[in-house]
Structures are given as structure tokens and as C-alpha cells.
Amino acid sequence: MEISSLEESRREAIFQARVDAEEKIEPKDWMPEAYRKNLIRQISQHGHSEVVGQLPEGNWITRAPTLRRKAVLLAKVQDEAGHGLYLYSATETLGIAREELMEQLLTGKAKYASIFNYPTLSWADVGAIGWLVDGAAIVNQISLCRTSYGPYARAMVRICKEESFHMRQGYEIMTVLARGSQEQKAMAQDALNRWWWPTLMMFGPHDADSAHSGSSMKWKIKRQSNDELRQKFVDQSVAQAQHLNLKIPDEKLKWNDERGHYDFGEIDWDEFTAVLGGAGPCNHERLEARRIAHEQGDWVRDAMFAHAEKQRQRDVRKTA
């Protein structure tokens, strides 16, 4: 026992040295069990977010106000499903099957980004999601391009490129609305009012309250803290809102010369906890939509496997 425990410590030390030296960890490399579990949790949560994230914007594909907007939105939602696929594949390299990932999502064991539990009520919401939600995702994900796990880091590089197109399309929608009719301006402002605070919540709890942050930073799964990333997002968004002539709904938002950053108000952490716990406006609807899609896919998957088996038997007979 003592020898194996020593061996374990030696392996952990080598592992940590590799991480510290910025070497990428690959699927077949030895890794501490806790590192593997932490990664499965984080990457699958990210994958689920992409898949569930199709729903709020998908809600507007059939009502997009021009054919160009419809085409761009379709391309964007397709990208999101594609991101879900990369990330599920990256998670599978850690030794967990897709079926189990699906089960974790549908039973609520695995989480997805809480932002998608808010409803898209107007066309401007599609713009606000691209600008703010994808903008926040980029801030987070740029940092993850340097994450220690190779497959995750590589998926992030590609995803970031596509996300930057998503953010631009969202900001472009907001620009047209903000320069449009009074009704369109009001629609854009209303969307900003509703999406601003939930977007800030995307970066997670304050560093001091973040359950997974310590080990994630040590293992370089996470490269920057929640509060650092949130600050970066606020700083970049203020000028963007000013350019649109829209008002960020925070009376405490103010440039702080000493810090070289914007100060901003406190997030409503009760709302954060409530939405995370399942009490957001669309938690039920989002999970239900995925559950129905999955259940209605049962007979399709059965048919796929049955057909593959029939083909296999036919091939066996042919070669016999």
C-alpha cells in the first residue's frame, strides 16, 4: 500500500510539473482522478450549454425579420450544435460515453450555462445574446485556449473563431436596431436591460465563493479567475454600449481611475442561486425540450443500431 501511495505521489508530482511547464495533457497520459473528474464536469457542462443554447435563439429562426438574418442565425445555431459535438467528443476522450452524458444532463446531475434559462422575447434578444452572451463566452474561452488539457484547448481555438463571428452578428443586429425607429431602439434597450445582469452572472460566483476554482487554477484547467474575467467583460462592454447609444442598467457603473477599470454594482446573488437551482424562467422548458427530443429519438437510435446489425450479418453471410 505504502509503495503504491508513494508511486501515486510521484506521478502527481510529475503531472504537476508538466502542467507547470505548460505541457498539454493528452487523453492517454496519466492524470489524477480528480483532474479527470473536474474536466468531465467542466467540458460536459460547456457542451451541454452549447446544445441547450440552440433553444433560445432557435426560438427566433422561424421569425427572423429578413432572409439574410434567417440565414445567419441558422448558421450560428448550426455552429452551436457543432460546438456541442466537439465538446462531447473531447469529454468522451476522458472515458465517459455520450449516453451517460445525456443522462447526466436530463437528470439534472450535469449543469449547463444558466443564461439559457432566460427567455428570448423579441428580435432584439437575438442581437443581445450575440453581443453580450457570446461576448462573455469569448472572454471566458480565449482564456481556455491555454487550458492544460489538449483536446479541450484545441476545441476552444476553433470555437473562439466561430464565437467571434457570432458576437459580430449580434452587435450588428443591435447597431441596426439602435439606429432604427423609436420602437426598434426601445426593443434594443429592453433587451440590454434584461440580458445585462444574467450575462455578468455567467462568470460564476465571486472568487472567494467559487467551489471548483482552487484546484482548477492549480491544474491550469482554468487560467483566470471569475472576477478577473467578469471585470474584463464589463470594461469592454461599456464602450460598445456607448457606441450604440444604449444605457447599461447599472447606476453604480463608473470609471475608476485608480484601478484602471470600471466599478460596477453587485449582482443579485439570490437570483443567481435561484436560476442555478432550477427556478429560472425557462429551466423547466429548456430541459423538457431536450428530454422530449431525446425520448423521441429513442426509436430512431434503435432503428440505426438494428440496421447496422442487419448490415453486419449480411456482410458476414457474404464473406462466409
Added chain:
Amino acid sequence: MKNSVTCAPQSWHFEYVLRLGDNALILGQRISEWCGHSPFVEEDVAMANTALDHIGRARMLLTHAGNLQGNKQTEDDLAYSRNEREFKNFLLCELPIGDFAYTIVRQVLLDTYHFHLYAALQKSSDDTLAAIAAKVVKESTYHLRHSSEWLIRLGDGTEESQRRAQLALDNQWRFTSEFFLADEVDDVAHQAGVGVDVSLLEKLWRDNVNDILSAACLLRPEDAPLRASGRMGLHTEHMGFLLAEMQSVQRAYPGLDW
């Protein structure tokens, strides 16, 4: 059998291209309803991609139709400002998505049609239409591969999937006769070298569909009484809801840029 459509000089050309554009638009609109709701995430990608192809070709075709009219109407004017009776798509395009088998059957029937149609339209004397066809035929090739492979899996899968696929086929078959009902617009377009010979198209389509159905262990339904009034702007009861949804923002805030 011929429908009587009276064509003003040159309006046949606009009408011919408009019909192609309407098929693409309404079918793309329907397929897009699958986004986020497919049986698994690979199919979410495929459905969004296919819908996008159809919306893309609708944009090219409707823009071309507008140009043929002397730029009187843009793609968005045609998509968002016309009323139900002015849409000329096949009825099959507008039917609700149904279950996965229903959608796959519709795709097989229409992908096969589009593949042969656009292959022939590559030789159209209308250069713009020929160029659009050259792009579209590539898309229809992989659409058909996707839908026909799925139909074979469903038809030659489990008892349940076979039952669903056969039911979907039986329900939709009656809408296919509309593909080959040449009217004056088709005849004039064909004679002018702009359009295709519908009777040739029908033979290619039937042979191809028969092969797929046979590989999928499905029975080809008997030809049923025609459901073929889309070209006259007489639609199913589903069409009004589809348009109400698609045009809702433009109707609520007319005349604005988006």
C-alpha cells in the same frame, strides 16, 4: 393534365423562378423547425445545415425573380410581403414537420426531385438560373445522400421505424403528383430553354425513388387523387400559420430595416 394559367409576355419567366424560390423558402422554413429538437446533436447540425442551404437558394432565386421583374421587389419583399394566395410552392413543402420519419420521407421525395431538376437546369438558357443550379445541385447531392441513407435505416431498421416510415410515405405520396403537373408556365419556360422538360424529370424521379424505396424495404403507395394546387396559390390549412409566424415581425413593424 394541364392547369390553365394565363401568362402575360415575360411574366412566365418571373413566375417560373418564383416557384423555385418559394419551394426553397417554405421547405427551408419547415426544416429549420428541427433546430435544437432533433433526435441527437449530429442531426441538429445536419438539419440546420440543410435548412440553411434551402434558405440560401431561396435568397438567390427570389432575388433573381425580383430582377426579372425589373427590380421591383427584393427577396424580402417577396418573402415577407406577399399573402398566402401569392405563394406558389408545392403543397408538400408546407406540411408540418411531423416525426423524424415524416421529415425524412419528405426530404427523400423532394431531394430526389431537386437533384434531377437542378442537374437539368444547369443547362438553362437563363445564365443566372444555370449558375444557381450548378451550386444547388451539389447541395442536393448530399441532401439526398443524407435523407436516403436515413430512409434505408428506418425502413430496414426495427418494426417500429418501418411502420413510421411506411405511414409517412403513405401520407405524403399524394402530394408528389404536383411535381410533374406541367402548366403553361412550365411549357413556355421549357420551349424557351429556360426550364426543364417535366416529363423527362418525372421518369428520372420515379426510377430513383423506386430504387430508394426498394432498398428501404418500403412499399410504393398507389398513385392517389391529386393534391396539386400550390402552383395556383391554393394551399393547405397549414400554410396560413407558417406565413403568420414567418412574417410576424415584418407585419408588426412594416417598412423598417432589420
